[in-house]
Amino acid sequence: MGCQRLRLEGLILCALAVGCTGKSEDSSSAQSEEQPCDQVENTQVAVITEMWFARINDGESWGADLDGGGDGCGVEDLTDPEGNGGIDNGFGALLPALELTEGAAIEVYIQNLINSGEILILLEMEDVDDPDEDACVNVNLLRGLGEPTVGTDKIIESGQTFDRDLDLPLSRTEGQSIVDGSLIATPLEFSLPFTIFDVNLTFNLQESTLRFDQGIEGHHTGYLAGGLFTEEITSFVEGRDDIDIGDLVVTMVENRADLWPDESGVCQGISVVFEFKAKPAFFYVD
DSSP states (O other), X not given: OOOOOOOOTTSXXXXXXXXXXXXXXXXXXHHHHXXXXXXXXXXXXXXXXXXXXXXXXXXXXXXXXXXXXOOGGGOOOBBOTTSXXXXXXXXXXXXXXXXXXXXXXXXXXXXXXXXXXXXXXXXXXXXXXXXXXXXXXXXXXXXXXXXXXXXTTSSBOTTXXXXXXXXXXXXXXXXXXXXXXXXXXXXXXXXXEEEETTEEEEEEEEEEEEEEEOOGGGOEXXXXXXXXXXXXXXXXXXXXXXXXXXXXXXXXXXXXXXXXXXXXXXXXXXXXEEEEEEEEEEEOOX
8 A cells, every 4th residue: 555644633743754744646656656555574573672661851751742732731841852842741740759659660560571571562563665764664563472581681682583462452553654763653552551559550551652763783762652541540549548649649640631631621641651672573473
């Protein structure tokens, strides 16, 4: 198929993508013919080997403009390290408080789940003609199965092969682009289950934007930014006697909510950003 123009308000515009801009029909057609999204055998796979919450430092954070330039219910936007404005990361403001409690172990727990193979997050890019410049790429975000080999650095080693986890949903978006070695893919959905305070909790990110940067010798980096319904957090901590800062967390989440305002203008979601590192991987052929 040719490179399709992405239409989704509130997310990264497809104007960033080569071949998906508002060029003339003749120009777009010529580029689509050069790099159509129909060479699925040209696939690149990467497994996320490390993942952590993006921090906010002096108004700067990795992430994406998830509200399309909206006012974020009064929550001030951030700037990313490359100087781009409009960045949303409401959850990042909660991290200093969480790090003073048992919540500081969340990222350690996530890393242990990755290393053990309980959570294998894989990115599959179809029709990658050129990993540095490609006008049209289809992207799958999915979970894998297998027990990974971990190196002496306590990180999953490169070049391993995994099965697809067919019991969990796959998130897919088509007609994305790689520009200067960076892929921006949206919209995607993502679920990350973990345990905190001895209770199971799942982050269900909605309308997510993925950035994947091609790294030297397969050491890739990127982020996944999306929205989380505030009720998923407040209902978890509200009224719990074993969480000393439960009331503070509820207050902070409600104050930092910056997505999906209701009819009264109160935001029902909070932006969350995960940074990650990834390495090349493969899938077993079915």
